[in-house]
Amino acid sequence: MTAPQPGPNSFPDLVELDALRLTVIVDNEVDFMTSVPQELGLTTQAMSLFRDKRNIDKEKSTEAIEDHHTHTHHGRSTNSATRTIAFDFHDGRQALTNYGSFSLIEQTGIKGNVEHRILFDTGPHSAIFLENAKRLEIEFEKIEVVVLSHWHIDHSGGMLAAVEKIHEARKKNQELPPVSVDLHPDRPDQRGTCLTRLSAGISPNLIEYVAWGKDPSFEGIEKAGGKVSLNNQAHTVCEGFFGVSGLIPRNTTYETGIPNHTRWHEKTKSWTLEPEIMDERYLVARVKSKGIVVLTGCSHAGVINVCQDVKRAFNQEQSDEVFFVVGGFHLAGGSVEARIKETVNDMLALNPSFMAPGHCSGWRAKAALEEAMPGKVVSLGVGSDFFITEKI
Template sequence: MIDANANTFPDLVELDALRLTVIVDNEVDFMTSVPKALGLTTQAQRLFTDKRNLDKEKSKGLTAEQAGSEARDTDSKDGAIRTIAFDFGDVCCGAHGLSILVTGIKGDIEHRMLFDTGPQPANFLENAKRLEIEFEKIEVIVLSHWHVDHSGGMMAAVDKIREARHGLSPVVVDLHPDRPDQRGVCLTKPGDGPPELAEYVAWGKDPSFEGLEKAGAKVAKNVLAHTICEGFFGVSGVIPRRTSYETGIPNHARWSDDNKTWSLEPEIMDERYVVARVKSKGIVVLTGCSHAGVTNVCQDAKMAFQQPQLHQYPDRQENNNELFFVVGGFHLAGGSVETRIKETVRDMQEINPLFMAPGHCSGWRAKAALEQAMPGRVISLGVGSDFFIAPEDSSSA
């Protein structure tokens, strides 16, 4: 079926590999097992094998080559011992927000973009330091939507990238032009008449266009679907609302500086998702919070690659148009949206993504329900996770 409202990405490049490095997420989980197809290396695993962490006092009988290798020698009476000094202070910390570094690889070409920046600078910068993020290679920052738990670290990210790039082209910050003065939630319960006191919680202001430009970024305002980084990644426009049950966030509100008043804004229409397409794997979708509904997000992304009548995709493989991995916030935590879990699970079974990593605002109830209905497909997102998605004959970079 052709849908004229669907987002399309006619010039999206098919990648040889895709790497997702989670800089900010609510959860810290480096223990839960993950299918090999997702090529996961946790930050803790890297700390286990990093030769810099060799404990010399507890290691013996090692040659220089053995000490520097990633092989682990078992203890024996006369054998060599290699002991890693693991410091929990080196592990990334969780925070209520999301930030994922996305690296696309095709041949000998790489492009990197940053999807959201978490709620505040300190957490973003510290985790980025612990993950040894190469800021000089980040070309674009994409903000999924105007909420501070996704934009709070943006000014710090722009500053860090500007310093690291040493006069190279400025980082592009890809934004929806409808920036609110401020957003928050209404705490007042609805009643028969107007409340005596309407209570709101304000979340603070997002970075301004002017502030980002002053910090050295090139601001790109986009309403429609488009690609970035030479077609490596697609950024959606408005996410069509098709389901009957995904009706936004009922108590979400928007502040107006001009009118000095709050107004309810259940539909966050500025939210966008990001897609990439990997050879022999399929479509990877990154969603910030899925305020439009994760079903709507996935339906739209899937439809974008099943409408050849609208656009020509000359390199498309017919078996490479399904959803391989859906990553990010599913926004199914909280009393007003947990009622949608049953319908969401039903429809996600129909959409049939191979794997899902519901993080940030997804909530444990939704994760448990999805795992029960689709066993083995639900992955912990987990701050510090590094997913390397590539054909089976490719090796991790």
């Protein structure tokens, strides 16, 4: 008997922000060149380095001269000042790509003079996360909450290092509380993939599994300095600046999870199939005059199920359309690429203003979405810095 579907998530105390900044720390890709709509206020990491005043080439610049109206530079008469930035392709501040979830920091909500910052996922690897955070000059002491989208090592692998770094930065100011780590309570012993095709009526001699690394434990997170907060219901954090979903309703007929996904049970020393990955959660923020920004870790529940749930959650507010969908759409791989056509059709009906598929989305899905919805698919990569504000 099929379990009844839960009602839509609800975020009644989610506040309307004046602006929202999203900075990508970890992702599979980097793209410093593709143009982005003005409404998303994107600044790539490369552009930030282009404008970095610390790299001014004084030999090729004239702006330091007080009289900017007319002056001579290297024998040439000019009517305006010039500035030249010395860009080094070996600059140690250029972030690195790495397989795994994107992490969003300086996911900064701004309302009046108040700001709140959170981190959404931490990627698969501590070293890459910390190195990219260093190169992107992340201000760890300002991070108040870490939200884990779901228990998968490619999203939680950098968790302990991130929490420890935030803890160290925040404890220097005794007025700052410990960082809160928002987690789903159903932490698996371990997860993995079944490599063997299991057909009805066929009993293979050998069933092969791949065991992924273990997610950090609640105790380990507390030891690193985080304050664990377990949530399986929709709720908000940071004075209502951000909403974290509970269970995502599964209503579409084709978004049926990951067929070969498995779960290890330490007590029975056995694997079981677990295609649904029910602990997955999404994140939302509301930006004045723009609408809802949706962040997905992997969309194991299906990106259409996610977006439809968001639409239901805000169906009383006519102005609250889905403005921007960012994250993993999980449409890469032979077991899920057959869903691309139906996903595109349903996304056309949902009609978000923009989408930034990353991580596990795959180029086929990106190409299909762009073909169906020209100009609405935005490049997502390490170092991308989106700034969404009512003023644009």
